[in-house]
Amino acid sequence: MAAAARCVAGVHAGRSLADLLPAVPAPLRPGTQALVFDTLRRAGTARALVGALAERKPPPPVAALLEVALALLLQGTAYAAHTVVDQAVQALPRLRAPALRGFVNACLRRFLREHDALLARAQATPEGRWNHPDWWVQRLQQDYPDQWAAVLAADDRPAPMVLRVNRRQTSREAYRARLAALGWAADPIGADGLVLADPVPVERLPGWGEGAVSVQDGAAQLAAPLLLGDGLPAGARVLDACAAPGGKTAHLLECADLDLWALDADGARAERIRDTLRRLRLPAAGQVRVLTADAGTPADWWDGRPFDAILLDAPCSASGIVRRHPDVRWLRRPGDIDRLAAEQRRLLAALWPLLAPGGRLLYATCSVFRAEGADVVTDFLARHPQARALPAPGHLLPGGLAADATDTTAGFVSAHAMGDNARRGMDGFFYALLAKG
Template sequence: MYQTQKYAGEIIAAVLDGQTLTDAFNRVWKLEPNLRPQQRGAIQDLGYGTLRHLGLLQRVLESLLNKPMREPELRALLLVSLYQLHFTRAAPYTIVDHAVKVAAHTGAGKGKGLVNAILRNFMRQRNELVGAAERTPLGRWSHPVWWISALQKAYPQQWEAILAAGNQHPPMTLRVNRRRGTLGDYQARLQDAGIAARALDDDSALLLKQPVGVDMLPGFFDGDASVQDWGAQRAAQLLDVRDGMRVLDACAAPGGKTGHILELADVDLTAVDFDAQRLSRVADNLKRLNLTATLKTGDAGSPTGWWDGKLFDRILADVPCSATGVARRHPDIKWLRRPEDFASFARQQAEMLDALWPLVAPGGKLLYATCSIFPAENSEQAAAFAARHADAERLPLNLPGDGQLLPSPEHDGFFYALFSKRPV
């Protein structure tokens, strides 16, 4: 447990200093290549869990301190240890003992007495401290206060459910490859493998009762199924592709939606992403699915660098966004985002939409997609785009809430707006 706490503390300190959780994990894996898979898994559990409940842990820690703690490494170690004491079944005295040992090797080693005292005080006053913390918005919801306020304004009837869903463990959903079998057939194969799942629709989505490793999924490496959130699966379905169409998947990485489009129809698909390394993940996904597309490294907001001049029948514009709809999968997002980020994302999204629209053939369609839950990136962005382009007709979708899917036990948060180009 000593190494687990040590590296988890370093990871939390890095995130609180502005690093993404993925980058923080990768740094530790690179520095410590000999960590066993079980150790990596335990470190990941502590990293995700601490960030998922960070607001509560911060409020508890503040109440245990006589003055603000200036040492970020010790603060992070305490947050991880408080998470272990309150949310895990690990032996309390082992948690404290190992935390003190980590503190002895942190900085000048002067914090071990403080760490010992704080954690033992928490053990004695746990119910009172947690109860007091939960009476504050930050402690109750473990989201930044500005985030809570923004949701209250945008969704006065639903904000509590959205926040509650944002703190849940994310569901694991499969997309059945219709080229290789039916949903019912694959569900039966899962049952034979001892994996419980229920259908979310009549098309391709299966929600697993418990997450499992992909190596346990029947035929996964043969392309029989993919892991993809039900909300994300809506993209290819809404795009309404048909055989022979010319299709663009802008901002394609990591390729989940790319693969789904190709599973639904025989199309001439171009997948673009600005990051060559991420684009290689699209190639890997398509290889597993035995599907092909033209992959191009480039900026979707600047088509002149990669476009061949031929118009597209369908464009999926899955644009960069705040990712606030998938925060339960990436809990660092809650603590890295700032209110001013949304104006920047909105400008980038508008520029990308305006750059891609001329590439749509008359009578063709563009699907605007985000994994955000905030109107500035979603309904407001869609309305502004329609106002700027007289030839853009927004089409109705068989989705609730103006195309806004809010986080729920069955799917993450996504937004979709479908536009048809009126013939000139």
């Protein structure tokens, strides 16, 4: 509990779990992660409860410890209440706060005594009720008047583990049979995906080290087939403009022989593209150039020869993938969305001239906010008469919720051709496919 409390306090201080969890000793890490994820999914209610229970604000690690304990108690009878209280009190010396035993004990016991009244008070605000910041709830209410509550609820359900089978090495059915031989059930999703019934550590996946398979959400697996469409000629020039860590780059290279440029502004992350391709033994044919560069300033890196296809998987709020990253909602600030949308517009405008006539550009974000999806593309289409929208999913909502029909009025073509089965393993995402000329 102490390790979990330190992570939760770290997130509230603005640090991401990607930084915090690796610092937890390896044997404690899986259990700590589970506890932290549970807490962050209930942190709106838990924080409001801490506010109601503590007359004076305790030091941040102790407030976080209370949140962890309250998040467990909020799960009803799943955990024995006296054990939770006991463990929380015992964690205090490791947080260098042994003197606060009486305080923590009293807070938690009062919660157990006055459960209903305290909970009603804590859930009186949108943040306390929905476990997302107030501004986030308001934005979703505006964007999805009919579905916002379902999106918020879906955000708090753990996402399934989804695999992408490397079709250069094996078929999906053959790989599914290998999993079945181990007693692991998996259902197909998309062209190459398998949704595992139960998650497993990646190292235990058959053929992982040899690159037979990757972990990639079902919505992310739509990018390569959308961009490639009916197929590009062998050796077609393709730009993956924001490519690290290379999930979609690799899928493109598993599907086609391309002359592919994979760009990322962050050098350390660009290195991860190389690692991804090495493990998957790609490219099997064609070639790939990995560059560290700002996609928004092509004059610095482009050789002047147009690309047949461009993938712009733009930096975004990641508001669509909070099922997998429950810290994201607490790390974002309201101003981030406009700042990110401005960057997305800059990148789209800068890359469009690099596309050959007749070529296609896929604009993607793992965000559910319209400001980072439909709004960006609608404005772009209004300013670029030679850009034409082709059928694409538009806004996808997490966990198989269907986005409503309003996308079709947004100026680009939205095709929710996927059935419920195909969507169930998917995060929130946005895809628009633009053709030139």
